[in-house]
Amino acid sequence: MMLQTNLLKCSASIICLAIAASGLAQQKMVKKPNIIFIFTDQQSASMMSCTGNKYLHTPAMDYIAENGIRFTQAYTSNPVCTPARISLMTGRFCGAFSAKDGRQARGNEGAMTIPTISDEVKTTTIAAYLKKAGYDLFYGGKRHLPAPLDPAILGFKIISNNERDELADECAKYIKENHIKPYYLTVSLINPHDICYMALRDFAKTDQEKNGT
Incomplete structure (x- = not known):
């Protein structure tokens, strides 16, 4: 009887060890999710x-909203393009940076100039955190960020400079x-930016145009 009891205890211990080892193995094998950030x-x-x-x-955005989580109280840190992108990165x-006066966007450099960024900022961008977590970084589309924060400099591989349907x-x-x-993939689309401006150009006449002056 004692032998049987000891055998059962031994078997139970082996099973527990096996379960624990299996759990550790599963933890190591847990696959990190790919992240796709679609930015309009x-x-x-x-x-x-x-x-x-x-x-x-x-329909595409409606599908994502229906099958995911839609936030109804979410706000951008800045209504202007480049400052908002700085905050996202x-x-x-944006006020935390020694940014010079705004200007017209030049290529993908955006509408603001930031001469340099601190080491603290470099190591705490979303790119830095994701690289540390083992992610490959990819970026496609509109950038419009000051040079020190350009995705290519921060470690993103640029897969496309196209900003539209392509x-x-x-x-x-x-x-x-x-x-x-x-991988972490940013899909940065320019629209509805252009759509809004085309609508203003085509339908919202200025007072001068209305008066024929």
């Missing part, structure tokens, strides 16, 4: 049919490829 330009919450806009049809308000196709092609490591 100058889009407010009202610019989607899923938020009640009856003049727009946005660094997690800091960008979506190129990113979809990339997603279908085989990837050994988890």
Whole structure:
């Protein structure tokens, strides 16, 4: 009887050790999720049919909203392009940087000049955190960031400089490829920026135009 009891105890211990070892192995094998950040330009919450806009049809965005989490109280740190992108990349308000006066955007450098960034900022950008976590970094589309914060300098591989429809196709092609490591992909689209400006140009006449002067 004692032998049987000891055998059962021994068996139970072996099973517990096996379960523990299995759990540790599973923890090591846990695959980190790929992250795809789709970033549109100058889009407010009202610019989607899923938020009640009856003049727009946005099935792709509606699908994401329906099958994920939609935040109804989320705000940008700045309504202007480059400062908002600075905050997204660094997690800091734009006022924390010694930015010179704003200017017209030049290529992908954005509409602000930041001569340099501190080592603290360099090591706490979203790029730095994700690289430390073992992610490959990829970026496609509009950048408009000051030189020290350009995605290419921070370690992103630029897969496309296109900002419009072709960008979506190129990113979809990339997603279908085989990837050994988890990846973080930014898909930065310029619209509805251009759509809004074209609407203003074509339909919102100035007072001078209305008066024929």
